[in-house]
Amino acid sequence: MSKFRKKKKGMPAVNTAALPDIVFMLLFFFMVTTTMRETDLKIDAPRLPSATEVKKLEHKSLVSTIYVGKAKDPKYGNSYNRIQLNDKIGTAEDVPAFIINARSKVSEAEVPFMTTSIKADKESSVGTITDIRLKLRDVNALKISYSASKGSGN
Amino acid sequence: MARRENPEINAGSMADIAFLLLIFFLVTTTMNVDSGVSKKLSEKPPPDYVPPVIKEKNIFEVNINRNNELLVEGERMNVKDLKDAAIAFIDNGGGEGKVENGVATGPCNYCQGQKDPKSSDHPNKAIISVQSDRLTEYGTYLKVQNELLRAYSELRNRLSLQKYKIPFPELEEAYKDDKENETLKKKVEDIKTSYPQIISDAEPTN
Numbered sequence: 428m429s430k431f432r433k434k435k436k437g438m439p440a441v442n443t444a445a446l447p448d449i450v451f452m453l454l455f456f457f458m459v460t461t462t463m464r465e466t467d468l469k470i471d472a473p474r475l476p477s478a479t480e481v482k483k484l485e486h487k488s489l490v491s492t493i494y495v496g497k498a499k500d501p502k503y504g505n506s507y508n509r510i511q512l513n514d515k516i517g518t519a520e521d522v523p524a525f526i527i528n529a530r531s532k533v534s535e536a537e538v539p540f541m542t543t544s545i546k547a548d549k550e551s552s553v554g555t556i557t558d559i560r561l562k563l564r565d566v567n568a569l570k571i572s573y574s575a576s577k578g579s580g581n
Numbered sequence: 582m583a584r585r586e587n588p589e590i591n592a593g594s595m596a597d598i599a600f601l602l603l604i605f606f607l608v609t610t611t612m613n614v615d616s617g618v619s620k621k622l623s624e625k626p627p628p629d630y631v632p633p634v635i636k637e638k639n640i641f642e643v644n645i646n647r648n649n650e651l652l653v654e655g656e657r658m659n660v661k662d663l664k665d666a667a668i669a670f671i672d673n674g675g676g677e678g679k680v681e682n683g684v685a686t687g688p689c690n691y692c693q694g695q696k697d698p699k700s701s702d703h704p705n706k707a708i709i710s711v712q713s714d715r716l717t718e719y720g721t722y723l724k725v726q727n728e729l730l731r732a733y734s735e736l737r738n739r740l741s742l743q744k745y746k747i748p749f750p751e752l753e754e755a756y757k758d759d760k761e762n763e764t765l766k767k768k769v770e771d772i773k774t775s776y777p778q779i780i781s782d783a784e785p786t787n
Contacts, residue, residue, distance in 0.1 A: 443593060443596065446595075446596040447595040447596045447599050450596055450599035450600055450603055451599050453603055454599055454602050454603045454606065457603065457606040457607060457610060458606055460610070461606060461609070461610045476719065476720040476723045476724065478617075478618050478723060478724070478726075478727040479727060479731060480618055480727050480730040480731055480734060481616040481617055481618060482616060482617070482618075482619050483615070483616045484615040484616060484617065487615075490615065492615075495719075542619070544615060544617055545617075547719050548719065549718065549719060549720030550718055550719070550720065551718070551719040552715060552716050552717060552718065552719065553645075553713045553714065553715060553716070553717040553718075553719055553722045553785055554714075554715030554716065554785055555719075556719055556722070557715070557782075557784075557785050560622060560782075563622060564622050564623075564624070564625050565625060567624070567625070568622075569621055569622040569623075569624065570619070570621060570622075571619070571620050571621075571622060572615075572617035572618065572619045572620070573617050573618040573619075573620065573723055573726070574615065574616070574617040575616065575617050575618055575723060575727075576616070577616055
């Protein structure tokens with residue numbers, strides 16, 4: 428009888444054994460959806476200009492990005508006009524090869540939808556951007572997007 | 582002797598560890614929403630291409646010098662006034678529109694501008710030409726582009742509200758969600774052709 432009474436005493440603790448499972452599930456979800464930056468920047472992260480009329484870039488696989496900014500490596504000088512293509516610093520002359528290389532990775536039907544995103548620093552000069560643009564026009568990569576953060580624009 | 586079985590390992594703090602990891606990933610995850618001002622470049626003209634003669638009044642000239650100052654139609658201007666100046670120019674509607682596929686668009690009947698004969702004839706003839714110096718800062722250049730695009734979107738939005746009682750961004754959004762819808766498509770195309778974005782980038786000066 429005494430044994431019986433003992434059991435009834437006190438509330439049984441809520442079983443929290445499944446809690447780690449739930450949390451791990453969330454953890455794995457975030458681990459899987461996290462995308463790491465695929466190219467490491469050879470230039471300082473560009474301080475993007477802000478604009479109001481921005482459009483989101485869709486279809487990430489069709490976007491090739493050209494970075495323009497100040498090189499981290501001091502041997503390239505400290506102007507804001509260094510161009511990074513893939514993972515090395517190049518010049519505007521290398522742009523056509525970069526685009527053709529990017530094109531070879533997608534199917535032919537998707538080529539007209541390819542967009543080139545130019546991520547340039549606020550202090551880069553228009554001349555550099557124009558050089559890139561002329562090269563892009565040479566290889567018929569006509570869709571471009573000037574990367575900008577959405578902001579007041581003023 | 583007192584304990585026969587192994588005592589169970591306390592798994593209570595396991596959740597804490599997992600939470601810690603979870604929060605770490607939450608914080609470091611950057612949902613890289615890449616956004617930008619999109620632009621379509623013109624195709625490379627053939628070598629023997631002769632540019633068409635365009636009337637002076639249909640060109641809105643914007644110059645940016647190397648000190649990031651703005652010269653609009655020969656006058657100095659602040660970036661914040663550019664949008665209104667561009668709207669006044671595009672929306673002027675002082676004459677006949679261009680002939681498209683053999684159909685003359687005639688005078689602009691939706692324009693609310695001054696109808697000044699010295700300014701642009703029709704939105705589809707109004708060309709905005711941006712010329713910058715090679716040493717102009719990119720930030721300024723993009724700001725100017727952005728202001729010009731804002732002028733267009735304001736006009737498109739106004740026309741869309743007037744014609745279809747719906748803001749243009751919403752109309753576009755609706756079309757994007759329902760690509761098959763012919764009436765929506767027609768509406769979007771109609772607004773877009775009413776105010777086509779004609780912004781040309783002139784070769785920069787040195």
